[in-house]
Amino acid sequence: MVLGPLDRRAVKTRCQACSKRRIKCAGPPPCSYCKKKNIKCSPQVNNPTTNMVFVNTRPGPASETCQLSHGISPNETDAALAQFFIVFIARNDFSGGDLDIDAIVSCFQRSSSLYHAALAIGALDLRNISPSLSNRRVVTARALASYQISITSFSSEIQSSNIGQSDEALWTTFFLGLFELMYDVTGEGWVKHILYGTSSILQFRGPEAHLDGRGRSFFLTIRPFEICRSLIYSEPSFLSRPEWLDVTKRLWCGGFECHPKEKLFDLMLSCSSLSCKVWEAVKSDAMTFDDVLLLRLSNEGHRLRGLLHDWHERFQQKEESWSVLALSYYHAISIYLSGIFDYRPQFDHISSPSLAHKTIQAHVTGILTNVELGLRTTKLAGIFFFFPLRVAGARATSPWQKATILEMLKEISSRAFVVADAFVLDLNTLWLTTRKREEARKAWD
Incomplete structure (x- = not known):
């Protein structure tokens, strides 16, 4: 599953400095060019009005969607994922403008659980603009189906992969927790995800894994949520x-x-x-x-x-x-x-x-x-x-x-x-x- 070529501006993969110079952005933030020049390595700003197309180019999370999404059409899937990346992420700043979009996209393309977590959030967010109560119920049902698939996929992934060396599990539990905050009035589901999911994985990985690169980026993103x-x-x-x-x-x-x-x-x-x-x-x-x-x-x-x-x-x-x-x-x-x-x-x-x-x-x-x-x-x-x-x-x-x-x-x-x-x-x-x-x-x- 990769982002389609219709509009590359939807998710930026180079920092502002490298994009301006039209050079490859090498390494996790801060990239090698920004380090060399001793300048701030800032991601490009997403254009919230752009369109996004999702293209299945290899076996992986997207190919599983046809079997697991319980009747959700390709158009509905595209709409939900576009809502997640273009609208939800742009409208809700979780890191003061420094959310590691590159890491999320990279993990999203490898992880079925993260893919369906994003699909669940996007579908649930579409509920707010559904024209009728019946449509909102249908959209909610689809979001819950994707959420359940994410949970099932996550259970399989953590048994077959080394979560100490990958970031997919962290982002999956983070977004599953956000889904709970959007759906469950009690907030109990969010507490379970952050306490028994995100926090447990962080501790399993250990402090050293979060001193630089994407580990540091995620740690600084989740820290205020855990403190609160x-x-x-x-x-x-x-x-x-x-x-x-x-x-x-x-x-x-x-x-x-x-x-x-x-x-x-x-x-x-x-x-x-x-x-x-x-x-x-x-x-x-x-x-x-x-x-x-x-x-x-x-x-x-x-x-x-x-x-x-x-x-x-x-x-x-x-x-x-x-x-x-x-x-x-x-x-x-x-x-x-x-x-x-x-x-x-x-x-x-x-x-x-x-x-x-x-x-x-x-x-x-x-x-x-x-x-x-x-x-x-x-x-x-x-x-x-x-x-x-x-x-x-x-x-x-x-x-x-x-x-x-x-x-x-x-x-x-x-x-x-x-x-x-x-x-x-x-x-x-x-x-x-x-x-x-x-x-x-x-x-x-």
Whole structure:
């Protein structure tokens, strides 16, 4: 299965510098020419209005489609795949403009599971533009059929190939997880794919496989998703282990250009780890706790609060998508760090990095301002904003704040990711519970 010759602009295989000079782009990003010239190796921008034709030129994933796609016609298959590459990928930025399209295309042409994962996403994305309910049901059924084929193919591939030396399995689990976020309101399927699929494969491959080339590219793409998963679900992340913390240190020390967001991601990961440590320290039903340990944890919180302040002082906002997201995350993790201690009575008599109500509300405003800007002016995938919106929702006090958060989540849901509806339900339940608790307290007083 290869991309047909009708329009080569649909997926670019050379970087901008090599394309401009009309020379071959050799090696994974950064290519040999850009390394030699010491310039940034940037992929060419896809033209979202171009057409794409898929041509079956050799046995492989495409030849299996005729046998496995349960009645999906070639035209419908082409439409779904074109929707995936030209529309879905262009509309949803998962890496700040640096998504490794060459790697995806290369893996796509070798892997039946990735092929059908792309087909499933493309078909499901077409559902949003289907003219009638009956058509949407048919399109959804086709998407689910392709998803199931991908799962079956993936199971066979991981048994017959060395996943430690190939990238197909990583991209397959990444896109299968995205499909779940588009189809399953609960988000449980996405958690399983990222936890038992993507993360497990990353750990199997080991840190050394992600220090350069396409391994590094995928690692930097998946890192914010894994960090946000650990924060949203209050679960530990393998990225907190020393050998994985060392990966980012070696990347930045090795001369790789580090966007300020990466340092913030490091701090977010540290906050996630601290949250897990605090929970372990206070989850007991005992009446007494280790005061020395609690003080040590509180001091760690103060240290992180200072590092967050320093990061924000040095941060210089630019007119690009990652800066908007970074500020959203800064305000969110500032509130999150406070929340680690705010609801623990064990810290009532210990100096902790809790924030005053007024400061928290200023951070909530910062989240809403930057998320609104991100949704309006960037192509960042809406799933990036779940963490800050959930944090803002937990501290929202005014009807305007709550209405704005719900409006943003519904916007994300309408664009593709229906799992946003789960956050809507969660927040509505939280606000209802909080209101009843306040009413009961007032009645008691």
